[in-house]
Amino acid sequence: MIEQRAPGKLYIAGEYAVVDPGQPAVIVAVDRYITVQLSEGSQVGRVRSSAYGRSPLVWVRDDASDRIVLEHQPYDYVFAAITAVEQLRSERSLPPRYYDLDISSELDDVSGRKFGLGSSAAVTVAVVAALDEFYGLGLGEVERFKLALLATIEVAPTASGGDLAASTFGGWIRYASPDRGALRAHRAAHGVSATLSAGQEWAGSGVTRLAHPDALQLLVGWTGSPASTERLVEQVRTSESRTPLQPYPTFVADSRACVDALVEAFARGGAGAPEVLGRARRVLQRLGASSGITIETPQLRDLCDIAERHGAGGKPSGAGGGDCGVVLADADLATEPILREWEANDIRRLSLAPHPASGGV
Numbered sequence: 066m067i068e069q070r071a072p073g074k075l076y077i078a079g080e081y082a083v084v085d086p087g088q089p090a091v092i093v094a095v096d097r098y099i100t101v102q103l104s105e106g107s108q109v110g111r112v113r114s115s116a117y118g119r120s121p122l123v124w125v126r127d128d129a130s131d132r133i134v135l136e137h138q139p140y141d142y143v144f145a146a147i148t149a150v151e152q153l154r155s156e157r158s159l160p161p162r163y164y165d166l167d168i169s170s171e172l173d174d175v176s177g178r179k180f181g182l183g184s185s186a187a188v189t190v191a192v193v194a195a196l197d198e199f200y201g202l203g204l205g206e207v208e209r210f211k212l213a214l215l216a217t218i219e220v221a222p223t224a225s226g227g228d229l230a231a232s233t234f235g236g237w238i239r240y241a242s243p244d245r246g247a248l249r250a251h252r253a254a255h256g257v258s259a260t261l262s263a264g265q266e267w268a269g270s271g272v273t274r275l276a277h278p279d280a281l282q283l284l285v286g287w288t289g290s291p292a293s294t295e296r297l298v299e300q301v302r303t304s305e306s307r308t309p310l311q312p313y314p315t316f317v318a319d320s321r322a323c324v325d326a327l328v329e330a331f332a333r334g335g336a337g338a339p340e341v342l343g344r345a346r347r348v349l350q351r352l353g354a355s356s357g358i359t360i361e362t363p364q365l366r367d368l369c370d371i372a373e374r375h376g377a378g379g380k381p382s383g384a385g386g387g388d389c390g391v392v393l394a395d396a397d398l399a400t401e402p403i404l405r406e407w408e409a410n411d412i413r414r415l416s417l418a419p420h421p422a423s424g425g426v
């Protein structure tokens with residue numbers, strides 16, 4: 066049996082803007098995981114997962130066409146990952162094999178509500194890794210990330226892939242996305258293998274590892290209300306042209322300035338990062354106000370206000386609208402008052418730490 070796991074993630078700064086190719090974000094991988102167990106199967110492939118609904122995905126392979134035929138499919142990302150790897154396998158003229166996948170997740174609470182820690186990305190990365198091992202494709206980390214991105218954008222074409230990068234490479238990263246439209250077109254025209262090694266389509270994108278900021282504490286609060294990233298990103302995109310108060314390019318420039326300042330603060334071990342987080346919060350608030358979208362829900366506002374009142378910096382993490390808020394505090398700040406007030410306001414602390422960086426990038 067093969068077992069691969071991939072960590073969840075938290076956006077620290079740069080969300081929404083990172084959807085534009087080349088625009089940076091800071092993201093951290095966290096020590097909660099999705100685990101995929103792969104075992105050799107027979108005539109059908111089954112995906113079992115308590116985290117992804119009740120009915121199992123069942124797919125069968127049509128040996129005549131060497132294609133996977135879907136019979137039941139509640140798991141978009143899993144199937145997209147299987148399809149991408151199978152296409153690569155077929156392009157390399159390797160014989161198809163049967164397999165079952167068992168998926169378990171630490172990125173949901175006991176009743177199955179998602180924390181908003183990037184479960185779609187983690188499951189995609191873990192399935193790609195398990196199938197890479199199963200077929201002996203010998204992909205490096207960068208290729209696994211690229212393959213996971215090619216799979217993801219078939220399901221969510223606007224996804225930046227920042228969560229996939231954090232899940233693949235671990236640690237704290239600065240991430241800039243490639244032009245996903247160009248990647249999809251290249252894959253459709255030339256296949257997966259050629260797209261992985263394409264030059265121009267990946268230009269301007271990249272992952273830079275950031276040193277762990279020793280002078281900081283990371284706190285994460287969960288609102289208990291799951292949000293739909295895809296819906297929120299779509300709303301922001303469709304409102305882009307209707308923002309006379311704050312044109313979208315101003316938001317993107319402000320976001321980049323916060324990411325740059327955060328990267329500089331991290332280079333100093335984290336000194337000054339809580340203030341930068343506060344600035345990044347205001348940038349997101351202005352985006353919400355000018356586009357009419359609730360990024361900072363009342364609970365996220367409480368979460369961040371409490372952190373700020375006690376001398377830390379806080380902001381919604383990711384698309385907002387629910388999910389988690391992230392707080393950075395200087396290492397010597399007493400955080401008990403923040404945690405006490407969170408508890409009194411129904412904000413649950415998620416105890417987690419950065420997942421260590423791999424040697425990959």
Ligand code: MEV
Nearest residue numbers: 080081224225294383384
């Ligand atoms: C969501 O976690 C972060 C966004 O920037 C979307 C994305 O990067 O794909 C809002």
